[in-house]
Amino acid sequence: MSGVIELLDERKRRILAAIVDSYIVTGEPVGSKAIASMPDIRVSPATIRNDMAMLEQLGYLEQPHTSAGRIPTYAGYRLYIDELMNAKTISDEDKKLLDECLDVEVPTADALIESASKALAELTHCATVVKNVAPKFSVITKVEVIPTGRRMYVLLMVTSSGNIKNKVCRLEFDLTNEQMEFFTKYMAENLQGVSIDQLDESVIEKLVAAMGTYMVTLAPLLQGVCELAEGFRDHEIKVAGEKNLLARQDINTNQLMRFFENKNEVVKNMLDDSFGDLQVLFGEDGGFVIENSSVIVSKIKKGGKTAGSLGVIGPMRLDYAKIIPYIEYLTDRITNLISEDDDEDDIF
Amino acid sequence: MSGVIELLDERKRRILAAIVDSYIVTGEPVGSKAIASMPDIRVSPATIRNDMAMLEQLGYLEQPHTSAGRIPTYAGYRLYIDELMNAKTISDEDKKLLDECLDVEVPTADALIESASKALAELTHCATVVKNVAPKFSVITKVEVIPTGRRMYVLLMVTSSGNIKNKVCRLEFDLTNEQMEFFTKYMAENLQGVSIDQLDESVIEKLVAAMGTYMVTLAPLLQGVCELAEGFRDHEIKVAGEKNLLARQDINTNQLMRFFENKNEVVKNMLDDSFGDLQVLFGEDGGFVIENSSVIVSKIKKGGKTAGSLGVIGPMRLDYAKIIPYIEYLTDRITNLISEDDDEDDIF
DNA sequence: AATTAGCACTCAAAGAAAAAGAGTGCTAAC
DNA sequence: GTTAGCACTCTTTTTCTTTGAGTGCTAATT
Numbered sequence: 001m002s003g004v005i006e007l008l009d010e011r012k013r014r015i016l017a018a019i020v021d022s023y024i025v026t027g028e029p030v031g032s033k034a035i036a037s038m039p040d041i042r043v044s045p046a047t048i049r050n051d052m053a054m055l056e057q058l059g060y061l062e063q064p065h066t067s068a069g070r071i072p073t074y075a076g077y078r079l080y081i082d083e084l085m086n087a088k089t090i091s092d093e094d095k096k097l098l099d100e101c102l103d104v105e106v107p108t109a110d111a112l113i114e115s116a117s118k119a120l121a122e123l124t125h126c127a128t129v130v131k132n133v134a135p136k137f138s139v140i141t142k143v144e145v146i147p148t149g150r151r152m153y154v155l156l157m158v159t160s161s162g163n164i165k166n167k168v169c170r171l172e173f174d175l176t177n178e179q180m181e182f183f184t185k186y187m188a189e190n191l192q193g194v195s196i197d198q199l200d201e202s203v204i205e206k207l208v209a210a211m212g213t214y215m216v217t218l219a220p221l222l223q224g225v226c227e228l229a230e231g232f233r234d235h236e237i238k239v240a241g242e243k244n245l246l247a248r249q250d251i252n253t254n255q256l257m258r259f260f261e262n263k264n265e266v267v268k269n270m271l272d273d274s275f276g277d278l279q280v281l282f283g284e285d286g287g288f289v290i291e292n293s294s295v296i297v298s299k300i301k302k303g304g305k306t307a308g309s310l311g312v313i314g315p316m317r318l319d320y321a322k323i324i325p326y327i328e329y330l331t332d333r334i335t336n337l338i339s340e341d342d343d344e345d346d347i348f
Numbered sequence: 349m350s351g352v353i354e355l356l357d358e359r360k361r362r363i364l365a366a367i368v369d370s371y372i373v374t375g376e377p378v379g380s381k382a383i384a385s386m387p388d389i390r391v392s393p394a395t396i397r398n399d400m401a402m403l404e405q406l407g408y409l410e411q412p413h414t415s416a417g418r419i420p421t422y423a424g425y426r427l428y429i430d431e432l433m434n435a436k437t438i439s440d441e442d443k444k445l446l447d448e449c450l451d452v453e454v455p456t457a458d459a460l461i462e463s464a465s466k467a468l469a470e471l472t473h474c475a476t477v478v479k480n481v482a483p484k485f486s487v488i489t490k491v492e493v494i495p496t497g498r499r500m501y502v503l504l505m506v507t508s509s510g511n512i513k514n515k516v517c518r519l520e521f522d523l524t525n526e527q528m529e530f531f532t533k534y535m536a537e538n539l540q541g542v543s544i545d546q547l548d549e550s551v552i553e554k555l556v557a558a559m560g561t562y563m564v565t566l567a568p569l570l571q572g573v574c575e576l577a578e579g580f581r582d583h584e585i586k587v588a589g590e591k592n593l594l595a596r597q598d599i600n601t602n603q604l605m606r607f608f609e610n611k612n613e614v615v616k617n618m619l620d621d622s623f624g625d626l627q628v629l630f631g632e633d634g635g636f637v638i639e640n641s642s643v644i645v646s647k648i649k650k651g652g653k654t655a656g657s658l659g660v661i662g663p664m665r666l667d668y669a670k671i672i673p674y675i676e677y678l679t680d681r682i683t684n685l686i687s688e689d690d691d692e693d694d695i696f
Numbered sequence: 697a698a699t700t701a702g703c704a705c706t707c708a709a710a711g712a713a714a715a716a717g718a719g720t721g722c723t724a725a726c
Numbered sequence: 727g728t729t730a731g732c733a734c735t736c737t738t739t740t741t742c743t744t745t746g747a748g749t750g751c752t753a754a755t756t
Contacts, residue, residue, distance in 0.1 A: 031719055044729050049720065067719050067736045107500065107516040141496060148489060148506045152455065156504065156514075158496045164514045166504075168455040243605050246594055257591050379748055392700050397749065415707045415748050700755070709745085716739070726729075 007058065012051045014041065016060055017084040019052075020072045024317045027250075029069035074283040077294075077316070081280050085321045090329055094123065098326070102333055108162040109133050109338045113300065113308060114238060116330050121241025124323050126314035128240045129267055133300060133308035133338065135196045135233050137161060143187035143225060145180055155221060157228040159196060165231050169224045173217060183218055186211065187225070199229040237267050239313075245293075250315055255290045259313075270297050270311070277301075278328060282316055292316045296324060298331040302338055310334070355406065360399045362389065364408055365432040367400075368420045372665045375598075377417035422631040425642075425664070429628050433669045438677055442471065446674070450681055456510040457686045458482045461648065461656060462586060464678050469589025472671050474662035476588045477615055481648060481656035481686065482509040483544045483581050491535035491573060493528055503569060505576040507544060513579050517572045521565060531566055534559065535573070547577040585615050587661075593641075598663055603638045607661075618645055618659070625649075626676060630664055640664045644672060646679040650686055658682070 018038055019030045032045040032052060041048070052070055055061045060076035063069075072080065090098075101119035106112045110132040121128040138161035146154045151174055155167045175183075190207055191199070204226040208219050239260055245251055259266060269286045270279075282294035296318070297311035310331050312323055366386055367378045380393040380400060389396070400418055403409045408424035411417075420428065438446075449467035454460045458480040469476040486509035494502045499522055503515045523531075538555055539547070552574040556567050587608055593599055607614060617634045618627075630642035644666070645659035658679050660671055 029719090033719080045719095046721095046729050046731095047727085050728090053721080063720085065736060066721095067717090067734090069719065105518065107518045111516075142494065144494070146490065146492070146504075146506065148510055148512070149508070152510050154506060154510075154512050156494075158494065158502060160497070162496055162500050162502075162516050164496070164502045164516065166512050166514060168459075168510050168512065170453065170455045246605075247601055253595055257594075377748090381748080393748095394700050394702095394750095395698085398699090401750080411749085413707060414750095415705090415746090417748065698756085700753100702751100702753085704749105704751090706747105706749075708747090711744075712742085714739100714741075716737105718735105718737085720733105720735075722733090723731090724729100725731095726727105 007054075011043070012055060013084055015048055015051050016055055016072075016076060017080060019061065019070055020076060020080040020084070023071055024319060027317055029064055029071050031069035034069070077282065081320050081324075087325050088322045090325050094326070095329070097123065098330060098333070102330075102337065110161065110163060112337065113310065113334060114240070116310060116334060117238065117240045120310070120312060120326065120330060121244060123326065124312055124314065125241075125244045126312045126318070126323075127242050127245045129237065129263065129295075129297075129311045129313060130240075131237050131267060131309045132235070133161070133302060135236050136307055137302065138163065138232075139193050139195050140191045140199070140229075141193075143184070143191055145175075145183055145221060147175070147180070150174065153221070155224045155228060157225065157232075159232065163232065165228050167224050167228050167231075169221060171217075171220055175217065179214060179217055182214055183221060186214075186218075191225070196229055196232045199226065201226060234264065237263050239263060245313065245315075248315060250292050250317075252291055256293075259290050267311075270295060278324065278331075280320065280324075294318055296320070296327055298327045300331050300338070301335045307338070355402075359389075359391070360403060361432055363396055363399050364403055364420075364424060365428060367409065367418055368424060368428040368432070371419055372667060375665055377412055377419050379417035382417070425630065429668050429672075435673050436670045438673050442674070443677070445471065446678060446681070450678075450685065456482070458509065458511060460685065461658065461682060462588070464658060464682060465586065465588045468658070468660060468674065468678060469592060471674065472660055472662065473589075473592045474660045474666070474671075475590050475593045477611065477643075477645075477659045477661060478586050478588075479615060479656045479658075480584050480586070481650060482507065482511050483584050484655055485509060485650065486511065486580075487541050487543050488539045488547070488577075489541075491532070491539055493523075493531055493569060495523070495528070498522065501569070503572045503576060505573065505580075507580065511580065513576050515572050515576050515579075517569060519565075519568055523565065527562060527565055530562055531569060534562075534566075539573070544577055544580045547574065549574060582612065585611050587611060593661065593663075596663060598640050598665075600639055604641075607638050615659075618643060626672065626679075628668065628672075642666055644668070644675055646675045648679050648686070649683045655686070 015035055018035050018041065022030045022034060032048040035041055035048050036043065036045040052061060056063065056070065060073060060079060061070040062073050064071060098119060101115050102112065106115055113130050113132060117128045117130040138159035140157060141160050142156070142158040144156040146156060148154050148168070151171050153169045153171060153175070155169055156164065157166070158164045194203070204222050208215060208222050211218060242260060245256055246253060266287070266289065270281060278296070278298040280294060280296050281288050288295070290313075292315060293313065294316050295311050295313050297309050299306045300308040300310060310327060312318075312327060363383055366383050366389065370378045370382060380396040383389055383396050384391065384393040400409060404411065404418065407421055408427060409418040410421050412419060446467060449463050450460065454463055461478050461480060465476045465478040486507035488505060489508050490504070490506040492504040494504060496502050496516070499519050501517045501519060501523070503517055504512065505514070506512045542551070552570050556563060556570050559566060590608060593604055594601060614635070614637065618629055626644070626646040628642060628644050629636050636643070640663060641661065642664050643659050643661050645657050647654045648656040648658060658675060660666075660675060
């Protein structure tokens with residue numbers, strides 16, 4: 001083992017780590033002198049220069065121009081995040097802050113996750129993104145129609161995860177009591193227990209076809225039901241703290257906007273099950289599209305399965321050592337909370 | 349009349365109008381030569397310079413520096429908007445576009461107004477703001493409670509304007525059928541027909557006090573009802589097209605953000621009934637807070653009373669001559685639509 | 697009396713040149 | 727293997743100059 005020529009010996013690793021650390025804080029290219037002045041590095045600038053040249057050859061560093069210091073490449077960040085940085089511990093205050101956000105008696109798992117998202121955005125001064133757990137686990141528990149005016153009806157859909165959505169429908173005719181009763185019963189019989197994920201056009205079409213004489217009058221309501229289910233699925237991904245990033249001029253506002261607009265598409269890619277529990281994405285990873293920025297996503301589990309996720313979107317120069325533990329702490333807590341509740345209360 | 353010395357003769361007014369027109373398009377200070385080359389101005393640059401000096405003395409123009417052209421002051425904009433500009437007519441395409449947005453079969457008046465808001469944001473490349481009509485005119489038509497899980501209940505509130513909101517409540521105990529029936533009946537008796545605007549803490553307190561033995565168990569639900577009504581009031585003001593302004597660098601992102609965050613406070617000030625049907629605000633008007641930008645707001649009426657409003661938030665250099673007719677057209681159409689519907693259908 | 701040509705003047709913006717400075721790579725000594 | 731020393735590179739900053747748009751004033755013109 002010791003016979004092998006180590007291209008990346010301990011000192012080089014320390015130097016790389018120091019460069020990334022410094023660059024994350026200052027945003028300026030880091031020179032050999034600055035590194036040499038650090039307490040735990042006991043070699044001269046010349047030696048560091050040699051190592052830096054080596055690190056550049058290996059693809060971990062680059063020079064904006066000849067007379068500048070070095071900045072990390074994507075590969076450099078990757079190595080730093082995977083192996084070099086030493087995670088900071090969460091301060092007691094911050095821990096308390098995080099706990100407080102979660103201790104709130106929120107009624108649903110999704111609300112819990114969203115409150116965590118907001119807290120995280122606040123704490124990190126970044127944008128955060130959550131993928132809610134509901135669509136994956138919840139089934140329809142109730143579909144109701146409530147008359148609210150002439151030819152106006154409110155469709156109501158309640159899911160097992162305590163989420164609820166409604167939609168106002170304007171019909172061509174008023175419904176008779178009998179029609180309404182039939183609808184409610186028909187829904188209860190055919191949709192109760194059906195997963196939100198499964199309820200699409202094709203299911204609705206079948207239901208409409210099987211409705212017999214009620215078909216003409218009630219079809220618009222069924223269309224509404226379909227749209228409600230879609231609504232549940234669409235609202236799966238939520239962003240918080242966008243404004244924290246809009247102010248920064250190292251991030252392209254247009255790219256950021258496009259990211260938010262297509263968040264459903266993009267974020268889904270980021271949550272591929274093949275990845276580990278926590279991943280950091282940047283550069284070209286998974287069709288990632290915002291220059292100079294990165295995303296840290298962590299999975300929320302329920303009963304061993306991936307349920308949702310929580311992530312931070314920020315500049316490339318992110319304090320990973322601090323923020324990654326935050327996210328891990330939060331997702332762990334959430335995972336525990338929604339699992340506990342599962343046994344005790346069955347509300348999530 | 350003709351004996352009076354006219355400080356602001358016709359030519360000076362034309363020159364001021366030309367300067368504002370040009371500045372709105374180019375954003376550059378306007379010089380005497382540029383004005384002189386315009387077709388309907390038939391005097392020499394020297395004459396225009398004299399007039400410009402006069403206009404500056406009167407407070408309508410200012411010079412960024414000695415060797416620059418002139419730009420309008422707030423007073424200059426004001427005069428331009430009130431008296432000088434000649435409103436452009438809406439192109440047939442745009443009229444069609446606007447009509448299409450409104451012809452959509454939206455279920456509620458608020459949805460109608462919001463769709464208009466979005467269309468306007470698109471068309472003007474600005475942000476838009478709407479104050480919905482619902483809270484002012486709608487009364488509660490229905491309050492329901494629906495059990496959705498152990499100790500979990502969904503509160504539902506429907507208003508006469510077809511709006512609906514819900515809220516998940518987590519109670520300490522499960523409700524008996526009898527308790528739920530009482531609640532529904534109690535709500536129907538005491539809240540049906542009550543205006544959203546009136547339903548506040550004090551009303552709820554009275555209701556709780558009069559509830560007798562049900563007080564302890566049902567009080568949390570009543571609290572929820574109160575919060576629902578608040579929700580209706582809070583969602584009164586909506587912004588669209590924020591991103592159109594975020595990209596511009598002549599508008600301070602922070603100020604804009606603060607404006608959006610406090611929109612409820614700020615926008616209310618803008619809609620004081622003492623103003624006319626349409627007003628343009630900028631500078632220090634009504635505690636206005638975004639530098640270099642202005643707001644055009646127009647009232648939406650119903651039955652002769654101010655019901656809501658629609659506005660455009662954009663840079664100071666806004667094409668007022670084009671946008672003001674847009675807004676007038678839209679608010680007129682909306683005013684008509686919600687009034688017609690009032691007679692015919694009673695759904696708004 | 698109003699308008700205009702002419703001209704000196706001002707000042708921001710753009711460009712050019714010079715100086716400063718941070719950092720490197722290499723060589724030779726330790 | 728490490729380090730001091732030094733020439734070299736290239737950006738950044740500063741300073742100075744030039745350019746040009748636009749003005750205000752004065753005197754001539756209509």
